[in-house]
Amino acid sequence: xxxxxxxxxxxxxxxxxxxxxxxxxxxxxxxxxxxxxxxxxxxxxxxxxxxxxxxxxxxxxxxxxxxxxxxxxxxxxxxxxxxxxxxxxxxxxxxxxxxxxxxxxxxxxxxxxxxxxxxxxxxxxxxxxxxxxxxxxxxxxxxxxxxxxxxxxxxxxxxxxxxx
Amino acid sequence: xxxxxxxxxxxxxxxxxxxxxxxxxxxxxxxxxxxxxxxxxxxxxxxxxxxxxxxxxxxxxxxxxxxxxxxxxxxxxxxxxxxxxxxxxxxxxxxxxxxxxxxxxxxxxxxxxxxxxxxxxxxxxxxxxxxxxxxxxxxxxxxxxxxxxxxxxxxxxxxxxxxx
Numbered sequence: 069x070x071x072x073x074x075x076x077x078x079x080x081x082x083x084x085x086x087x088x089x090x091x092x093x094x095x096x097x098x099x100x101x102x103x104x105x106x107x108x109x110x111x112x113x114x115x116x117x118x119x120x121x122x123x124x125x126x127x128x129x130x131x132x133x134x135x136x137x138x139x140x141x142x143x144x145x146x147x148x149x150x151x152x153x154x155x156x157x158x159x160x161x162x163x164x165x166x167x168x169x170x171x172x173x174x175x176x177x178x179x180x181x182x183x184x185x186x187x188x189x190x191x192x193x194x195x196x197x198x199x200x201x202x203x204x205x206x207x208x209x210x211x212x213x214x215x216x217x218x219x220x221x222x223x224x225x226x227x228x229x230x231x232x
Numbered sequence: 233x234x235x236x237x238x239x240x241x242x243x244x245x246x247x248x249x250x251x252x253x254x255x256x257x258x259x260x261x262x263x264x265x266x267x268x269x270x271x272x273x274x275x276x277x278x279x280x281x282x283x284x285x286x287x288x289x290x291x292x293x294x295x296x297x298x299x300x301x302x303x304x305x306x307x308x309x310x311x312x313x314x315x316x317x318x319x320x321x322x323x324x325x326x327x328x329x330x331x332x333x334x335x336x337x338x339x340x341x342x343x344x345x346x347x348x349x350x351x352x353x354x355x356x357x358x359x360x361x362x363x364x365x366x367x368x369x370x371x372x373x374x375x376x377x378x379x380x381x382x383x384x385x386x387x388x389x390x391x392x393x394x395x396x
Contacts, residue, residue, distance in 0.1 A: 070379045071263050071286075071315055072394075078280025079392045086390030088272065093325055095271035099235050105287040105303055107259035108252065110276050113283075116242025122235075123269040126290040128303040135299035138351050139269055139292040145337060146325050151235055161257055161310050173309060174373050182372055187302050208346055209338050215234045226250030228243045230236075 091120040093147055099123070100143045102200070103155040104130040104162070108223045111155065123149060129162035130155055131188040132200035141209045151215040154200050156193055158222045165189030193220055197231040255284040257311055263287070264307045266364070267319040268294040268326075272387045275319065287313060293326035294319055295352040296364035305373045315379040318364050320357055322386045329353030357384055361395045 100123040101111050111117065111124055123143045125136050132140075132154070143149045167187055174182040190196035197218035204210055218231040264287040265275050275281065275288055287307045289300050296304075296318070307313045331351055338346040354360035361382035368374055382395040 070381070071261050071317070072379075072381050075279045075317065076392060076394075079278055079390075082278045082280065083390040083392075088390070089388045091272050091387070093270065093272070093323060097235050100269070105264070105289045105307065106257065107284050107286050107288075108255050108257070110283050112274050112276065114243055114246045115239045116246065119274050119277075120271050122271050124271075124290050125269045125292075126288050127299055128289075128306040133299045133302075134349075135291055135297045135352075138297075138349050141338070141349075142292040142325065142329070142334075142351055143269065145334070145341070146329070153235070153239065159257060161306065165306070165310070170306075170309070174305070177309070178372060180372055185298075185302050185305075187306055188299075208342060208344055215236075217234070217236050223255070224253045225247055226243075226252070227247040228240060230240075 088119045095120065095122045095147065095149055097121045098149045099151045099153065100125060100140055100149045101153050101155065102130055102132065102136055102140070104128065104157055104160060106157060106160065109157060109221060114221065114226055123147070129160060129188045129190065129196070132203040133188055137204065137207055140204065144211065144214070152204060154197055154216065154218045155221050155228070156197050157220060158193065158224065160193070162189045163193065164191060194231050252283045259284065259286045259311065259313055261285045262313045263315045263317065264289060264304055264313045265317050265319065266294055266296065266300055266304070268292065268321055268324060270321060270324065273321060273385060278385065278390055287311070291352070293324060293352045293354065293360070296367040297352055301368065301371055304368065308375065308378070316368060318361055318380065318382045319385050319392070320361050321384060322357065322388065324357070326353045327357065328355060358395050
């Protein structure tokens with residue numbers, strides 16, 4: 069059973085009352101959010117962001133991996149953002165995930181050779197936020213005056229806690 | 233001027249009426265969305281997705297780059313999704329973006345050596361969706377029975393068009 073029919077029906081309803089026809093590409097708040105793909109997170113809602121206000125980059129864990137860094141650089145250099153907010157969250161599936169365990173699981177399930185990858189698992193939630201802030205700051209393509217904050221989102225309360 | 237104070241105030245309002253305390257990590261619709269970071273896209277709203285229903289992976293262009301593929305593999309193997317929807321969009325900033333032009337611009341702005349990267353720019357919007365569907369299908373870690381659809385989102389109408 070595919071979700072395709074449901075998604076297209078929901079989209080037809082959305083388009084029938086669409087009011088954002090003339091928005092420019094550069095985010096109005098000059099802001100980029102980096103957060104996890106987790107289904108329990110709706111960053112637009114829990115940050116009060118309206119359509120057109122911020123770039124949203126999401127992956128497993130909300131990590132500052134190479135492709136997320138490339139996206140941030142495009143966001144800043146091509147579309148004028150000057151602030152990044154990194155948000156990881158409680159009960160994340162990436163806590164405790166090991167690259168070697170992942171490769172073993174994949175090799176077992178697919179019965180073929182699987183190349184090693186860095187999936188981005190971590191052990192300490194607050195430290196993972198700090199590590200990603202540090203990774204962003206250390207990139208040669210990041211301006212010195214970029215504003216960066218780090219937060220943890222609690223999936224049981226909907227509340228953000230700043231990480232310093 | 234940072235967005236931090238505004239975001240925390242909006243989050244406090246969100247948390248004060250939070251009703252999703254008990255959601256499990258696996259997405260209820262067994263679905264992962266791969267789409268662009270563009271500020272004009274709010275996939276939860278334009279697809280009618282409620283909190284807890286789908287993973288959302290976002291980067292510049294909505295490309296199936298190496299880190300997005302890693303996230304999809306985690307989504308499927310660790311959290312049980314069996315469907316991927318790839319959504320690119322009209323007026324995307326990645327249309328026409330060249331890796332060598334990006335590197336030249338960065339070298340000029342930062343006045344230091346910048347390593348070459350693949351940023352994910354493309355020329356043909358429908359073809360970029362097809363290419364990413366093909367890239368996902370071709371990965372050794374993707375199950376043969378995974379359901380994949382591709383769409384273009386029109387930022388001027390809010391409407392999705394299927395790409396076959």
